[in-house]
Amino acid sequence: MSQAHENRTTSTEAPERLxxxxxxVALVSAVSGLLYGYDTGIISGALLQIGEDFDIGSGWEQVIAASILVGxxxxxxxxxxxxxRRGRRGTLLLVGVVFVVGAVAASLAPTPFLLSISRLVLGFAVGGATQTAPxxxxxxAPTAYRGRLVLFFQIAIGVGIVIATVVGASESVPWRLSIGVAAVPAALMFLLMLRLPESPRWLLRSGDADAARAALASVRPPERDLEREFGExxxxxxxxxxxxxxxxxxxRAAWVRPALVVGCGLAVFTQLSGIEMIVYYSPTILTDNGFSDSTALRVSVALGLTYLIAQLIGLAVIxxxxxxxxTLITLPGAAAALFVLGAFFATGNDGKSMIPWIVGTLITFMAFTAGGIQLMxxxxxxxxxxxxxxxAGAAAQSAALWGTNVLITLTLLSIMRTIGTGPTFWMYGLFNVAAFVFLYRTMPEMTGHSLEEIETRLEEGRFTPAGFAR
Structure with a gap:
């Protein structure tokens, strides 16, 4: 292990003040997470209005929903x-501009094609923010506060989803306004970024030691001794x-491959869990099965709130x-909820008298998956x-996550039309079973292990559940 690693693990004292x-920095993290949650979640309720305005079927609805994910x-x-190559700050400033342009363009789109292209542009900003902002x-961030700032990003995603579902459920907000209003927090994110420096680490890697030292000094109290941190x-x-x-x-190195398999496999299964099926399409699924628009949208709000609360609980206990x-405790609960939901629809027990049971099972599923695998x-x-x-690993993992999301969003409604709502729920229940088996066999328990310890076990070929147990 390098001396730099040893120094980093021992330098844990917090600055005297923030x-x-x-x-x-915390606000930028929160706004980027909120935009992620809102821009991906708002389509759930908006699709009901978009379908009527443009007189389109499920094929176009899938393309409109998925375009942001391709982006x-x-x-x-x-x-x-x-x-x-260009720096974290410059990239995030670009992302802020693209957020604004994409949101405004989508709100003004006169055709389904241009709406899809606009959401593709908006998706570029979503993917860029989730990759670069953390x-x-x-x-x-100072070491002692880093975890809490990451927490802001994670929780803000849930807040964005809740806001999106509330806006969608109101039914009085036109879809163009509900999509376009995202330009406001995006502009705020851009303005906040103007106050912040470039990453000291990136500046030092680029050979500009003086600028790196100045950037570090600008985010630390004047009384803080910078020499130790700058040396690290x-x-x-x-x-x-x-x-x-x-x-x-x-x-591609053989000793790194186990981490890549676990990381990308986990990213794929977070989407195959069924979470995006529920977040994007629950109003459409419910209205297609006889629920009123208002009931379906209220259920969407309840699911968004459940997502946020479950995330808070999961983060508190993780x-x-x-x-x-x-992850292994919550996956069976998510799978069971989907199997029960599938049984309701497959056996015809999906009428008005069953609404409380269907809603309760949807909420149960959301609680298990949002408080478990979605955190990972x-x-x-x-x-x-x-x-x-x-x-590079984080980028590959993000691409695997978004790519799976694209596949699901483009095919879900068509699969439901082909095999039925009940069997579709069962299929996603089986994906949760597969996720349990995969993660049980491959994912070690990394809690309580430093980044250096994890890297050492990779180098030693012990990146397995058994390798971390001894």
Whole structure:
């Protein structure tokens, strides 16, 4: 283990106080997460109005819903490249501009085709923000506050989903306004970024030590001794430069592959869990099966609130229960809820008298999946990869997550039309069973282990559940 790693693990004292710049960093993290949750969630209620305005069927609805996800894949991959070459701050400023342009263009789109293209542009910003913002925040935040700033990002996603479902459920807000209003927080994010410096770590990697020192000083209290922290960053950057396994090519190394398999597999299963089916299409699914629009939209709000509450509970207990254990405990509950939902629809028990049972089962599913596997998709990307491949690994994991999301969104309504609502729920229940088997066999318990310990076990070929148990 390098000296830089040893120094980093021992430097855990918090600064005496938070600076205004660090508070702005927290706000940027929160706004980017909120935009992610809102822009992906608002389509759930808006699709009911869009379908009527444009007189389109399920095929176009799937394309409109999925276009933002295709853009997110492109944004996650390209912004990973941009952030490495042009800096984190510059990339996030670009993302803020694209957020505004995409939201305004989508709200004014005169045809389904142009609406899809506008949401593709908006998706670029969503993917870019989710890829770049956590890295930027982690590199600016003091060590003692880093976890809480990541928490802001995760919780803000849930807040964005809740706001989107409330707006959709009101039915009085035109879909153009509900989509276009996202330009306001996007503009706020851009203005907040103007106050912040470039990442000191990126500046040092680019060879500008003076600018790196000035950037670090701007986000630390004046009384803070910067020499130790700046020395750790310098040693860490030098260790990255000397690493034999680096970047995208490093992900192909045999000893890194187990982390890539677990990370990308987990990202895929977070989407195959059925969460996006419920977030994007629950109003459409329910109205297609005889529910009124108002009932379906109120259910969507309840599901959004459940998502947020379950995330808060999961984040509160994850370090005590453990990442692996929490995931394996909650997956069977999610699978069982989907099997029960499938039985309701497959046996014709989906009438008005069954509404409380259907809604209760949907909420149960949302609680198990949001408080379990959904917490892991973004968290593991920052933990399981070696330092020199961490940015590339996180980008690959993001692309796997968004790519699976695209596939689901483009096919879900067509699958339901073909095999029925009940069997579709059963299919996703089986995906949760497969996720349990996959993660039980491959995912180690990383809670309580430092990033350096995780990397050491990778190097030793012990990145397995048994390898972390001893």
């Amino acid at each position: 600076t205004g710049s660090v508070v702005v 997110a894949v492109i944004g996650a991959l390209s912004c990973s490249w941009l952030a490495e 890295v930027y925040v982690a590199e600016l 960053i310098r040693e860490n950057v030098e260790a990255e430069r000397e690493a034999g396994t680096r970047g995208w090519s490093g992900l 370090d005590r229960v453990g990442r692996r254990r929490l 998709g973004w968290l593991t990307g920052s933990e399981i990869y070696p330092l020199a491949t961490r940015a």
